[in-house]
Amino acid sequence: MTVRHIGTEIGHLSRISIKLRAASDQTGAMTMTAPTTLEKIATWAATTSSDWSINSVTPAIHAIADTVACMVSGATDAAAIGVRTTVHSWPAVGPGATIVGSGCRAPAPFAAFANGTAAHAQDFDDNFLAALTHASAVLVPALLALGEETGASGADIIDGYLVGLECHAAIGRGVNRSHYLKGFHATATVGCIGTAAACARLLKLDEFRTAHAMSLGTSMAAGLKGQFGSHAKPFQAGMAAQNGLLAACFARDGVEGRAEVLDNEYGFLKLFGGDAPPGWDFAAFPLGTPHVIEAVGLAPKLHPCCGSTHKSIDNLLDLKAQHNFQSEDVESMHTFVNTSNVLNLCFDAPQNEMEARFSMQYCMAVALKYGFLSLQDFTPEAVQRPEIRALMPLTTMDATPPEAELNPAGEYVHELTVKLKSGAVLKTARTCAKGTIGDPLKDAERRRKFDDCCVPVLGDAKSATLYAACNDLIGCQDLAELIPNMLASSAGHAHVA
Template sequence: MTSILPEIARRLSLRTTFSETAMERARDAVIDTLGCMIAGGHDPAVQAVVNAFGDEMSSGGGCWLVTGGAAPSSLAALVNGTAAHALDFDDNFHPARAHASAVLVPALLAVAGAGRTSGRHFLEAYLTGLEAQAAVGFGVNPSHYNRGWHGTSTVGTIGAAAGVARLLGAGIEQTAHAMSLATSMACGPKGQFGTPAKPLHAGIAARNAVEAARLALAGSAGRLDILERPQGFLDLFGGDEPRGWTDWPMEDAHVIETRGLVTKRHPCCASTHRAIDALLDLKHEHNLTAADIVRIETKVGLSAIRNLVYREPENGMQARFSMHYCLATALVHDGLSLKDFEPCALHRPQIQALMSRIEMTSYTAEEERGHERLPHLVAVTLKNGTVLRHARLHAKGSREDALDADQRRRKFADCLQWGGHRTDDGLYDRLLALPSLSSINEALPPV
């Protein structure tokens, strides 16, 4: 049997053309990620990276930094990747259980070169990296993610290496070796959620993807059976019930068409989103207020309850991983915004009072067995004894319930405003033309 990495690389190489739908969705993902990078550029998690490596950045480099200036490619990927994920507003990709674009876009920007990469070539490399993430994730998820591994920094690293390799002109064998080397760099425990290490995972993954691809093109190599062999990725990282790659499919349509990405509506952990959306659905249907409610109960996936460990968050980072805070804030303010995670927002009396009336449970492992995902459930008990129930299998922003063009544009403008960037300079419209640009640099905003 052919080792899986060469087979993934071979199948990726066969996809030489992409549909207009795939290109448009890739463009939208890149735009959304750039917005999140700009919004996150001043976050303390990002500033810590800049401060740590400031001496090395001051020596220069050719790669654009969202924080200003330029740096060598590895550092640019590290800074920009951390910024992309700093506010937890960047997209989710279910096949990889990863924040795919927060790794891919910074990694690809770091090797795009000074004016040498067209917008279409950049998007093709993005789509290659995304499909590679889906391929790696197929063999280990959801068992890998449920075991406690952060797919962004594990599966994301390995898959993004394939995207970077494509942008650098690698062949099939070099791509497979880039992914193999990235396997040796893949790490990141979900126990770090709610700390600055979590967004750093995306930055480290982007940096590792760049370095793995460049090492492979320079002649370095790893075992091509490292995913499936004893003491390999599946063996060590697969969790309790990994399925492996025996029946791995690669459909005619790209995974971005069949599965899509989830463009976040709320700047917090995706594990909260379906419950938030279900609660907002009930609020709008029944004109609910906090004063009407005796209790809110939500039932979520097993991995979600493990992610959301902060019942009484002490800072904005923890609040992003608090179902109690996110649900209460969404109900009171009819949604969540970036300002809801500032320190001054966390202890508002009305939010705190409602948080005390929220309970969260999860499905059992037995209930989840055989299902890729189950709906998140919300039950609201009113003072008059009525119980309102609603379920959400898909969050707002998913392929099944996508944001429209105006919602995407408004989110981008909000991100620019939060990051201190002008919102009237035509950047969004320039980015919409990304597939036709002769250089990716034409789309990069001045900082």
């Protein structure tokens, strides 16, 4: 099976028909006004062809599989367990949707909340640089929950994912990086609006209802970077998955919002845009031409920690591979990153695993000592290892000025200088982290990550079955038959050791 003629040229996606809106002037005569930003995006989301290029479908399947693995592993995290425990108070009356790590089911919005929290709990889910969101951690839980409840096919999920990802990018480009630098958690703000569009697509809403879904999603968008390093960060991703799904369902059932809510004086751009938002430029960034997953790509993670550390970790691993030094050979390590990275990495001396994910010092110490980072490095016991804490003071950070990040075409180079006790000074730099479109993961690396997430929770056999099912998602006719068998587990409270 294909996603409705999978090989059709991606150029078909640019044929967007936007209707002008009718409005009354002061005399009562009808005038025609140009469509709002929201209407332009919604019209594309509702009407674009589902004849996706194989170059879009393949990375979408990889992203969905990667997120499912993060959901399975993340369901063992304390944040996910807490949300799941609360959600269990409202069991599904009808068929509902699967809660990963649980034998229970819940209405789709609550399942999306629980699974979205799990997907982001260990900060191992992908980054999406076009929107500055963890797009998949919001999109995949929402689409799987809604799709399971409505009997959608795997092809429907892929279609909704690709529409939602483009809408994440479209919304984000209007406000970022200014929005992100102001302190908003774009995963939970931009992500909520884009995910409303994805769920509207899955529900097959027309452009009118899709615009209302996104408008309502704008009212439900919330999340602060001030919560980084706590349970509230993944909670915000789960909240965005729930709210995006709810916004689409409310719009389906007749609830309406204002079409100009992105643009008006009290709208998203003015209130959430930060100090220097660029606004929307559809000439520079035409919707779906080519699809953003082909043009920019996603950034699946090899390291289970904040993406702000990744170029520095990769720089260090590159130097270790080239020069074959060990931790005892190093006198100091100095990283040069962006201001937002320094603000994200706010724990110089982390005391628990959540703080450790947002500590450059901890992550660099582990990479220096062992040559890689895994989920096993982010447990309460691992964070207190004396051999790691002794290495943490070796790392220092400097940053570019904040205004350097406001250039939308910026490459954001991260530099590393390592001084050895021998007197040698080693330097390197990266414009992209491992896993991004400029340095993509190999099939073996994707599988190794999937197993790292799933085998400690599900065992070898079930993990292998789940991996195969995810990669054959396009052949699934009804998620209601697939998801419960693949993801439900009564052993969901086990801790990944």
